[in-house]
Amino acid sequence: MEIDLQQLSRTMAYALRHQPANFGLTLDDEGWVSVDALVSALRQHRTGWKHLQVSDIEHVIALPGKKRYELRTGRIRAYYGHSLQQRMQRETAVPPARLFHGTTPAAYERICQSGLLPMGRQYVHLSEDRETALQVARRRTSQPVILVVAALEAYQDGVQFYLGNESVWLADAIPPIYLTRQ
Ligand code: HQG
Known part of the structure; x- marks a missing residue:
């Protein structure tokens, strides 16, 4: 078959x-x-x-x-996406200056308050390019909100970043000061 x-x-x-x-x-x-x-x-x-x-x-x-x-x-x-309780160890890495996150208008309101959180997964998921972030957002909404993450700055201030695959980055919670709506 x-x-x-x-x-x-x-x-x-x-x-x-x-x-x-x-x-x-x-x-x-x-x-x-x-x-x-x-x-x-x-x-x-x-x-x-x-x-x-x-x-x-x-x-x-x-x-x-x-x-x-x-x-x-x-x-x-x-490569990414885990939600099970046992935390998957990923390799830490220095992120590029900017990464992208695509989300919904409703989630955006919450993110402005509490920053990007892993929610149901082990890590926050970020994209290397805007187009990929758009596709991620379109899984959930016809009105994507694209956030630019000042990743290197966040890293330098102590936020950990991890390798996902060649276009997906993983991170711990990212406070709102590093996020700009595009
Ligand atoms: C949002 C797919 C409220 C976040 C994709 C997102 C990706 C908040 C949702 C990968 C929040 C979590 C992951 C806060 C973040 N308050 N909502 N403080 N912080 N959110 O699915 O990034 O096809 O766990 O914006 O392509 O959408 O499965 O994360 O909307 O690479 O291979 O909470 O999964 O890949 O949703 O997607 P998800 P994601 P696959």
Whole structure:
């Protein structure tokens, strides 16, 4: 049976970002799990996935668009997006001068008061470019609000930044003084 790669990707996100225990998986401190363990868990998850192969996972990773999963030497992890309680250790890094965050008008009102907070995830998610931030906001609203984050300044004042993938940065809470609406 043909595997629906979008559906597989969504289920991988669920397993690698949110509910590994529901798949009988344990992630290490950096979010890694063996690809073989993930494949066996996914085979049991859906009848049509009984014969799932590592190559199906590789096809998901090769899909155009967002780079959500990192596959390295027999292990796999989500680059970002985690919500599980166990905090995933990410590599800290010096951010560029400016990063972007796309959000909704309603959230913007709250963000002006309390700054950017991780909310349901472990980290605040930021984009390297404005266009990506626009796409992030459009998941939720037809009236995107784009914030420019004075990332380097925040970093120099002690806010930690972490590598996500090549266009997504992660950070701890960012106070409103570093945010400008564009
Ligand atoms: C908002 C997707 C109220 C924040 C995307 C956002 C991204 C606040 C929402 C990745 C707030 C959290 C993450 C505050 C922030 N008060 N609302 N103080 N601070 N918010 O989904 O950044 O397709 O957890 O603006 O592309 O939207 O899943 O974060 O609207 O890269 O791979 O709270 O998820 O990638 O929402 O998206 P999210 P996000 P995938």
